[in-house]
Amino acid sequence: MDSPLFQAAEVLDMAIEIEHKGLAFYRGCAAARASEKVAEVFEYVAEQEQQHIRLFSQMKQDLARYTVPESYAGETLAYMRSLIGDTAFATVDEAACGAEEISDGLAAIDMAVDMERQSIAFYSGVREVVRASEHGVIDEVIAEEHQHIRRLLALRHDLGGGD
Amino acid sequence: MPTELVMTHEAVPGFFGRLIDEGPVMGPRERARQPGFHHFDWLDSADDLVLEYQTTTIPPKKAFFPPRDVLFEFDLTDPPEFRAVRDATPFTLVGVHPCDLEGLRLLDDAYAQEPAEACWPANRARARIIGVDCTPDEYCFCTSVGSCHSRAACDLFLTPIERGRLVEVLTGAGEEMLRVSDVTEASDEDHAQAQQWRDDKEAAVTAGLDASPAEFADLLATGDFTDIWHEISSRCYSCGSCNTTCPTCFCFDINDEFDLGLTGGRRVRTWDSCQLAEFALVAGGHNFRRLRWQRVKHRWHRKFDYLYREFGTPYCTGCGRCSRACTADINIVDVSNQIIEAARQGVQG
Amino acid sequence: MIEHDNVSPAEDITRSYQPELARVIGKWQMTELMVLLRLQTESGENLEHEPGQFLQVSLPGYGEAPISFCSSPTQTDSFELCVQAVGNLSEAMHDLRPGDFVGVRGPYGHGFPIAEMEGRDILIVAGGIGIAPLRSLINYIADRRSDFGRGIVVYGARTPSDRLFLDDVAAWDARADLETYFSVDEPDDTWTGMTGVVTVPLRGVEIDPDRTTAAVVGPPVMYRYVAMELLAKDMREDDILFSLERRFKCGMGKCGHCQLNDLYVCQDGPVFRYTQLLGRSEAIEVWAPEEQKG
Numbered sequence: 173m174d175s176p177l178f179q180a181a182e183v184l185d186m187a188i189e190i191e192h193k194g195l196a197f198y199r200g201c202a203a204a205r206a207s208e209k210v211a212e213v214f215e216y217v218a219e220q221e222q223q224h225i226r227l228f229s230q231m232k233q234d235l236a237r238y239t240v241p242e243s244y245a246g247e248t249l250a251y252m253r254s255l256i257g258d259t260a261f262a263t264v265d266e267a268a269c270g271a272e273e274i275s276d277g278l279a280a281i282d283m284a285v286d287m288e289r290q291s292i293a294f295y296s297g298v299r300e301v302v303r304a305s306e307h308g309v310i311d312e313v314i315a316e317e318h319q320h321i322r323r324l325l326a327l328r329h330d331l332g333g334g335d
Numbered sequence: 336m337p338t339e340l341v342m343t344h345e346a347v348p349g350f351f352g353r354l355i356d357e358g359p360v361m362g363p364r365e366r367a368r369q370p371g372f373h374h375f376d377w378l379d380s381a382d383d384l385v386l387e388y389q390t391t392t393i394p395p396k397k398a399f400f401p402p403r404d405v406l407f408e409f410d411l412t413d414p415p416e417f418r419a420v421r422d423a424t425p426f427t428l429v430g431v432h433p434c435d436l437e438g439l440r441l442l443d444d445a446y447a448q449e450p451a452e453a454c455w456p457a458n459r460a461r462a463r464i465i466g467v468d469c470t471p472d473e474y475c476f477c478t479s480v481g482s483c484h485s486r487a488a489c490d491l492f493l494t495p496i497e498r499g500r501l502v503e504v505l506t507g508a509g510e511e512m513l514r515v516s517d518v519t520e521a522s523d524e525d526h527a528q529a530q531q532w533r534d535d536k537e538a539a540v541t542a543g544l545d546a547s548p549a550e551f552a553d554l555l556a557t558g559d560f561t562d563i564w565h566e567i568s569s570r571c572y573s574c575g576s577c578n579t580t581c582p583t584c585f586c587f588d589i590n591d592e593f594d595l596g597l598t599g600g601r602r603v604r605t606w607d608s609c610q611l612a613e614f615a616l617v618a619g620g621h622n623f624r625r626l627r628w629q630r631v632k633h634r635w636h637r638k639f640d641y642l643y644r645e646f647g648t649p650y651c652t653g654c655g656r657c658s659r660a661c662t663a664d665i666n667i668v669d670v671s672n673q674i675i676e677a678a679r680q681g682v683q684g
Numbered sequence: 685m686i687e688h689d690n691v692s693p694a695e696d697i698t699r700s701y702q703p704e705l706a707r708v709i710g711k712w713q714m715t716e717l718m719v720l721l722r723l724q725t726e727s728g729e730n731l732e733h734e735p736g737q738f739l740q741v742s743l744p745g746y747g748e749a750p751i752s753f754c755s756s757p758t759q760t761d762s763f764e765l766c767v768q769a770v771g772n773l774s775e776a777m778h779d780l781r782p783g784d785f786v787g788v789r790g791p792y793g794h795g796f797p798i799a800e801m802e803g804r805d806i807l808i809v810a811g812g813i814g815i816a817p818l819r820s821l822i823n824y825i826a827d828r829r830s831d832f833g834r835g836i837v838v839y840g841a842r843t844p845s846d847r848l849f850l851d852d853v854a855a856w857d858a859r860a861d862l863e864t865y866f867s868v869d870e871p872d873d874t875w876t877g878m879t880g881v882v883t884v885p886l887r888g889v890e891i892d893p894d895r896t897t898a899a900v901v902g903p904p905v906m907y908r909y910v911a912m913e914l915l916a917k918d919m920r921e922d923d924i925l926f927s928l929e930r931r932f933k934c935g936m937g938k939c940g941h942c943q944l945n946d947l948y949v950c951q952d953g954p955v956f957r958y959t960q961l962l963g964r965s966e967a968i969e970v971w972a973p974e975e976q977k978g
Contacts, residue, residue, distance in 0.1 A: 178905075243842075243905065247905050250881045251909040254881050254887075255912070297912065411744060414705050414785040415787070417744075419702065448937065450937070452700060452938045585938065589748060591744065599744075602744075602748070604701075607940065607941070609943075614941065617930050618929065619904070621969055623967075623969055629966075633966075636945070637943070641943075644946065
């Protein structure tokens with residue numbers, strides 16, 4: 173029986189997409205914020221997201237030839253998508269616009285923390301689809317996203333937004 | 336200690352000739368089209384029997400677990416009818432090397448585990464078994480897995496001595512096979528010669544594992560040798576010869592066959608191989624050992640880790656058949672030692 | 685040496701491989717690919733299965749395949765099997781009519797651990813045709829309702845027309861003592877329920893992780909995502925039960941086909957605790973490509 177095939181590399185496309193949205197949002201936030209302190213944090217996380225895009229692109233090349241059967245076409249991506257909550261921006265442009273529209277620094281941080289949490293959930297799924305030898309890299313990415321959350325929350329605290 | 340007697344060179348043909356007269360006897364004989372190579376087959380006369388032979392390609396497990404075995408027959412009536420068709424004829428299996436005796440014992444244990452499989456013990460109950468001692472070659476490593484001097488599963492065991500064979504009588508069935516005319520008392524000199532044979536045999540085993548079975552099981556279980564599996568599997572053709580020739584492999588497939596008239600048929604069990612790509616395939620195209628290195632790894636774990644833990648013995652008798660048969664020259668001793676060394680050095684994949 | 689005074693070989697073989705006859709007494713086409721068969725053993729004996737166990741079912745000439753029971757053990761006069769047409773045997777089984785015979789042997793394997801599930805909240809997560817074995821458990825719980833805490837059924841199918849057991853589903857939905865959550869991944873105009881794979885409705889289910897046992901059956905792809913959702917609800921790995929599908933040839937832990945690392949799915953499973961599967965590399969399909977050679 174022929175089963176539809178899922179291209180494992182598509183998962184990394186989604187990961188890259190998430191990072192691009194994050195990057196656009198953080199860049200937008202960094203540009204829109206007056207405070208140097210706020211801009212610095214957003215610049216820092218944006219820089220790291222760019223790094224992640226490079227890592228995922230590299231892994232994608234390794235997965236390019238690989239497929240797994242699924243019970244219907246699109247099944248795996250449907251599960252992967254269900255890991256990303258509703259608050260994610262649909263497109264990179266929306267993320268960039270979103271950053272400009274949020275005038276309140278605290279709201280921007282909350283939005284950023286939400287995005288980071290979603291990406292962590294998603295990457296724990298990505299971890300399952302790459303080679304065992306690449307688990308370490310994914311774990312590092314996840315650890316960095318956790319660290320972003322801590323820095324964003326610290327920033328929020330400094331800005332007087334409480335915890 | 337079992338009774339030990341002597342069967343002189345002169346008495347040997349008469350003894351086996353009589354067994355053949357009494358009923359079917361399977362033993363090592365020269366292949367018709369391959370002089371110098373031997374296989375287990377039914378013997379027509381004592382002249383066919385070759386007691387000093389190099390390890391056969393296919394182990395004698397086939398006497399009890401044939402490569403193709405009819406489980407039952409059916410008629411496509413309404414309702415369908417199922418008919419048992421087991422052959423219950425007693426037979427004698429002779430000329431079995433110690434490693435292969437151990438192989439039979441391992442399959443006794445594996446098939447007896449609850450829920451017990453029924454064909455194997457039913458066939459085992461049909462047979463008397465006579466073991467013989469052997470001369471190792473460069474592939475043999477029985478001393479590493481404790482099968483070198485196995486007397487498992489057999490009723491009589493023969494060791495070459497100057498004036499014939501020293502006969503160890505291991506069971507009542509073994510005793511019943513012997514007539515007074517077949518054997519004489521063994522002298523101290525006979526015992527000494529048999530012991531010398533065993534010592535020489537042990538000394539002649541040159542290949543060996545660099546760890547005990549217990550240690551090897553632990554190393555396999557705790558280490559990650561992905562790089563080694565990748566390297567080995569890059570040479571492997573997934574042909575399954577290692578399984579087909581293994582005295583302890585017991586996996587099988589079951590399929591139905593129709594008669595030509597389509598009014599009936601049979602359910603047939605055949606040997607199967609975990610090295611074949613489709614072995615772990617399930618519905619929907621999912622395959623839990625899709626990659627060759629996963630299958631190669633599985634074979635090592637099953638032999639030296641999983642079944643070792645289950646039964647307390649590695650499911651390897653050191654017969655070396657898989658190494659001899661491998662079309663890619665993958666040697667079970669070399670690979671095992673590569674893993675042992677990597678584990679000890681902490682160099683893991 | 686095995687002594688000769690054993691059970692007679694023929695009798696023994698019969699016990700191992702030779703099926704007994706069961707007669708088809710009812711047949712329902714549920715979807716294009718799925719048919720439900722109600723059967724009775726010719727001997728009249730109850731097979732006394734547990735929810736989650738499977739049966740080796742055969743048609744002489746076509747071979748034999750494992751199929752999970754989809755009826756509850758509380759239904760004692762007959763049993764039901766759900767057959768997906770995916771090969772020669774199952775397609776031939778789709779052609780069966782009431783009065784026809786099949787061969788059956790079993791039941792085999794370890795089903796859901798009912799005794800330890802009693803008194804607890806039961807969260808059932810079914811994806812696609814995974815609803816078939818779970819129907820056995822759901823109907824068991826429905827029939828023994830006071831033996832269990834909450835009964836929660838989360839069922840996701842691909843499309844509305846892929847949904848199975850619509851009568852049962854309606855009955856579960858109508859019961860005040862069962863909580864039901866349904867979704868489809870690809871809705872049509874008729875669908876009024878949730879949209880998304882089964883993890884979407886599952887996310888909204890609130891549970892007490894200390895009191896809950898989850899029973900999960902679905903396509904291979906589903907398990908890891910459901911596990912993530914359940915762990916996010918603070919469930920213990922020991923309380924998550926997965927039923928796995930493999931190709932069983934013998935059902936007795938001998939043929940080797942269903943081996944999952946050191947376990948035999950047909951004997952040690954098919955129902956496993958998530959704890960048993962963690963650290964066993966062959967529980968999930970490895971997606972990674974072959975390493976580059978040379």
